[in-house]
Each structure stands twice: as C-alpha cells, then as structure tokens.
Amino acid sequence: MILTERKVPFELMYIRAFSRRVEMDLKGRRMLSVLESGYEGEQQYDKILEAAGHEGLIVFRDIYVKAGDAVAQFDSIIIDGNSVTVNEIKNYSGFYSYVDGQWFSGKFEVTEDAISQLKLAMGKLKKIRYDAKMNFDVRGKIIFPNLDLQFDCDDERARSMVVMRNQLKEYLESFRSGGISEQSKEIARVIYRKIIENPYFDKTADITVLRCGLYCISCGSFDLDIQKYYAYCMQCKCRESKESHIIRGLSDFKALFRHDKMTRQKLQVLLGDQVSERMLQRMLKKYCETFSTGVSIYYKFKYYDYDDAVNKEPRNSKYHLGLKLFK
Ligand SMILES: [Zn+2]
The missing domain is CATH 1.10.10 (Arc Repressor Mutant, subunit A)
Incomplete structure (x- = not known):
C-alpha cells in the first residue's frame, strides 16, 4: 500500500521550467542533469517495487519528516510488521568506490556521503520512535538502481548496507509480511503526522x-x-x-x-x-x-x-x- 506517491520534486520542477526560458550556464545544466538522474533512479526503484508487490506493506515515497527540530528527507520508507526500513536511493552510474571511509567517482572524491545520509535518516526515525514511546526496528539500505554501475568497496560493513541493481528485486521481495498489522498502521500514523512540505526549497524566478x-x-x-x-x-x-x-x-x-x-x-x-x-x-x-x-x-x-x-x-x-x- 503506497501512502504517499512520488511526484516531481519542487526543485526539479523549477529548474525544468527555468531551463526552457533562459540560456542555462554549465552549472545550471549540470544541476538539471543531476536532478533528472536522481528522479529517474527513484522511478526505477518504484517500478521494481511495483513488480515485486507491496501488498501487506505500507510505503512512503519521497517525504520530508520533522523529528524534533530537524527535518529529514526520505526517498522511500517501507513498514513491514514491526520494522521500518529506510531506502536511500542513489542513481550512481559509471565507476564508484568506497575506500577508507571515502566515496570516489572514478578517481575523484565525492563529497556526498550516502552512508552518513542513511544513518542520519535512520536516526530521525529512532527519534520519532523515542518521542512516541513506541517500539519498532529501524533498518536501512542504500539502493543503487542503475545497471550501469560498477561499485568497489573495501569495507564489509559498508558493503552490507548497499543493495545493487541485480539484487534489488530479490531484496524488495524479501519484505514478506502477513498483511498490514495494527502495529504497522500505528507506526504509519505516527510518521504521517510528522510529514511536512519541503522546507528547503524557496527559489523564485526573476x-x-x-x-x-x-x-x-x-x-x-x-x-x-x-x-x-x-x-x-x-x-x-x-x-x-x-x-x-x-x-x-x-x-x-x-x-x-x-x-x-x-x-x-x-x-x-x-x-x-x-x-x-x-x-x-x-x-x-x-x-x-x-x-x-x-x-x-x-x-x-x-x-x-x-x-x-x-x-x-x-x-x-x-x-x-x-x-x-x-x-
Ligand atoms: Zn518544436
């Protein structure tokens, strides 16, 4: 059961409309292509989840959640019985590696750290769990939905946090609950109440x-x-x-x-x-x-x-x- 549908993110909507009406510079074009690619990866993931089936699960797609004073964005949250799983989706392509705690795209260091992002998102759910005095498991995986990705990783722990495209169907099929329980519904209600609009996007064109x-x-x-x-x-x-x-x-x-x-x-x-x-x-x-x-x-x-x-x-x-x- 999909509780919140994925929509084109505000920022992508803006830059798509903007790019139609101005000559974009290199930075703008790059930003547009990064956002398009991110959205495409999320849609790929959604398709595979649709094919794997989500009866008996509660799914949130692309939500911003307020936990305490902080806000976290979630690409996908799956509630299965008493466990809540965060999927952080990264549409990386080409050659990526994770060596000595640092991400690389080819030879270049990548500033974005998917592992920290995932941990941060999981931390926010734990905060919600604590505040609501509830008891559920919080899990998480980084999802690489792009078939055109070669990923090298020297760290077993980091490797175990990643789901590659060729494992994705099996991973999503592994969520097998016996229907949506009262407990799942209660967890979903608590998260739902914390959803807010994207608070970071406030661009207006001239x-x-x-x-x-x-x-x-x-x-x-x-x-x-x-x-x-x-x-x-x-x-x-x-x-x-x-x-x-x-x-x-x-x-x-x-x-x-x-x-x-x-x-x-x-x-x-x-x-x-x-x-x-x-x-x-x-x-x-x-x-x-x-x-x-x-x-x-x-x-x-x-x-x-x-x-x-x-x-x-x-x-x-x-x-x-x-x-x-x-x-
Ligand atoms: Zn034309």
Whole structure:
C-alpha cells in the first residue's frame, strides 16, 4: 500500500521550467542533469517495487519528516510488521568506490556521503520512535538502481548496507509480511503526522530574465505559428493545442513563482500575451481555483503539475491535448 506517491520534486520542477526560458550556464545544466538522474533512479526503484508487490506493506515515497527540530528527507520508507526500513536511493552510474571511509567517482572524491545520509535518516526515525514511546526496528539500505554501475568497496560493513541493481528485486521481495498489522498502521500514523512540505526549497524566478511566450514542448522552440486552437512549431513541425500550452503555462508559473499569487495579468506576461483574454479566462476557470483579496483576484492551479492536469482532465473537448506532426 503506497501512502504517499512520488511526484516531481519542487526543485526539479523549477529548474525544468527555468531551463526552457533562459540560456542555462554549465552549472545550471549540470544541476538539471543531476536532478533528472536522481528522479529517474527513484522511478526505477518504484517500478521494481511495483513488480515485486507491496501488498501487506505500507510505503512512503519521497517525504520530508520533522523529528524534533530537524527535518529529514526520505526517498522511500517501507513498514513491514514491526520494522521500518529506510531506502536511500542513489542513481550512481559509471565507476564508484568506497575506500577508507571515502566515496570516489572514478578517481575523484565525492563529497556526498550516502552512508552518513542513511544513518542520519535512520536516526530521525529512532527519534520519532523515542518521542512516541513506541517500539519498532529501524533498518536501512542504500539502493543503487542503475545497471550501469560498477561499485568497489573495501569495507564489509559498508558493503552490507548497499543493495545493487541485480539484487534489488530479490531484496524488495524479501519484505514478506502477513498483511498490514495494527502495529504497522500505528507506526504509519505516527510518521504521517510528522510529514511536512519541503522546507528547503524557496527559489523564485526573476521574470525579467525569463523569455516569455509559448514554446514547443517537443523541441523547446519559441518559433510558433499560433492559430485559434493550435500552435504550430516552425522548427520541428509539431502541432499542440493552445489549451495544452496554457496548462503548461499554469504549471510553469507554479514552478517558477511558488510563493507568488498568480493573477491573470502576471500569467499573461509569462505567456507573452500570446493568448486571448477570453481563452485565458476560460482556462483559469477550468484549471484553477479562484480567490479574492477584496481588491484583486488571484488563481491557484488545481493540479500538481502539467502531467497531473492532463492525466486527470477528461479528453473530450475539441482542444484535445495530444501532440501531432502536421507535416
Ligand atoms: Zn518544436
């Protein structure tokens, strides 16, 4: 039983939307690729867990938990009977080693220490256990879901904390409980109550450095021929409904200006004034909740992101969302 679904992390959402509208420098591009790769590794892990089956288990995916004054992020927590297992997922690829307590990628030292991170996360669960006066086992493993990883390790203890991709299915299948017990539910309730939103992410983009307007989802080009219902990409020749463009605009606005109130005017600026007021108004009504401060009206996107909106919205209108080549 999956209690919290994995979603695109805020930081990745932000940098994806940002990278569409600015020329990224090397550091930014590297950050984007690290985040994409991390998310991809987590999705791989989720797939293998789905295949292994999780009936009888309670699973938390990608949560931030407050324990005392500190906050910890967990990629995955599995509750099985009376034991709680943390899985710290690292999508490393290439050649990695752990020698004399230090991680290396090829010959280069890696500052990130997966073992410390895992221990820290386990420590937070122990703190929760202590505070709640409960009694459950806390376990943990570092998961390497990437098949393209060669890992050398001279430390038996560290080695025993790692699950490689070729062992992952068997490892996840080894969780075998006789159904979800009352005790598991109680542990899950205690953890659930401690979940908070990611407190570390507070980036907001500067609209003046962004390229505004609609862009092609397929190739990223802003060179579009915008007609009544569709926008045609002059570069890759694909056709996308304007409705789809506007949903992406709403999703991008949320990602780029998380703490800003979205007004129709601000959204119109991001969209480069390329959509008629009437159509925008209709889309805001369909995809957003409306709020009023008394002096102004602002909107909140009803969905987590573009994909969430497209998956939940019935596709029965003439503005259907699919991409199509027109040449
Ligand atoms: Zn294109």
